[in-house]
Amino acid sequence: MADIYETRFRYYKFGDYEITEMINYGKSAVVFKGYNANDKQVAIKIFDNELIARYGETTQKQRIFRENTLKNHNIDGLVDILDGGTFTFEKTETEYFYIVMPFLQGCNLKEYIEKKGACDEDIAKKIFRSLHESTEELLKLNIAHRDIKPENIMMLDNGDIVLMDLGVLKLIGTDDLTDVGESKPFIGTLRYAPPEFLRREESNTIDGWKAVNIYQIGAVLYDILMGTELFKQYSEPYANLVYAVCESIPHIDRADCDQEFVQLVRNMLIKNWQTRISHFNKANIPQILSASSKNSQNDLLSAILSPQSKYITMENEIQQIKNKKDETLRELGELQNKIGKIIESCLTELEEKKAINEWFLSYDGRPRELNRYVKAFILSGEGKQGFFSKFAWCPVEH
Ligand SMILES: Nc1ncnc2c1ncn2[C@@H]1O[C@H](COP(=O)(O)OP(=O)(O)O)[C@@H](O)[C@H]1O
Ligand SMILES: [Mg+2]
16 A cells, blocks of 8 residues: 555645655555645645545544544644645545644654664653653543554654554544444554453543553553563464453563552553553652652662562452462362262272272282272372372372
8 A cells, every 4th residue: 555655646746735755654544744835844644545445434534524623732742733634636536535744753663662672761751751641631632542552653853752643533422433333343453452442341431541541651661661562472363462462461571670660561551441540540650750760770779689579560460360370279179079079980880890909909908998098089189299190109098
């Protein structure tokens, strides 16, 4: 798609705009550099027409309209929308949807991390502050971004951070453009979606969407701190990634950083959205953000001195592990009972037929109640150690 669009629209003119070259593309559009009527440099995003085929023209028009409602907004750290609408490409008489933004000089955060690897704590905190503030401002307008991820964050050459791509904005409380009756398709980006959003069980309230923001910002911070994509090892096949989003607890290990901040990021990735939001609300964000990275030296020291610090984990993680352990022990107990019963009935049958008593008697010359012995052995839990090896080696009566 990008290649075709690049050849088609390079140096193309429509309305007040003149396109020059392609900047980049995402999953829904190709973004070009260009100029407006006042010769001011702008970025022109031309949407993939395939989306119109997929979601229908009305949906796509509503999306552009919604983006346009943010025209000239005053939200720091959020890309401005200058204009938007449709134009007709005369050669093929095809209609295209477009959005005009200020041209942002820099590179997106995905490219930045690919180039630089794991980032310093200061950069992570700066990105956190910017994303947190801009998404909170959007929430005040009853809007959720829904697609916060490194590719949609611009690292400007002047050091500023800008959240881009307002393509899947959500008006909180209203129905989704793509939801039809019971059918609620997933929109956005799976890797950076919290489990409740992936299942489309998110709460359509300010708190519900705040929890989605927190998770997505946490996922971005994971990439920044670890220098790699969240759940990278689960990338293929798709079902693995779905599993990871729902079940796998990301491991964040940065002993050189302020541990309160690292713990905050871990908490932002809690699977249960209510627990996630309550941890976040309890956290002292201004204090965490103002802690200077000089603290890192102390943190590093305490990390070395305290072997436990590596294993600091979330309350609900511990609970999850405990539950899993209890469940496994219960299943093991049930299994042991079943095996015990099977063996018991086999032995009863063998005893009735006097099939092995002679062998057993001859083992140490004393008669035994084989049935009772085996039952006690299995139910005592020693069977866990390997029933048959123990039985053959040392049949001691309890
Ligand atoms: N205003 C802009 N200025 C400069 N580059 C931009 C601008 N908007 C987007 N880009 C570049 O284009 C890429 C895709 O833009 P995006 O809006 O995320 O499209 P998509 O909806 O297809 O994901 C971004 O990752 C970024 O590199
Ligand atoms: Mg994008």
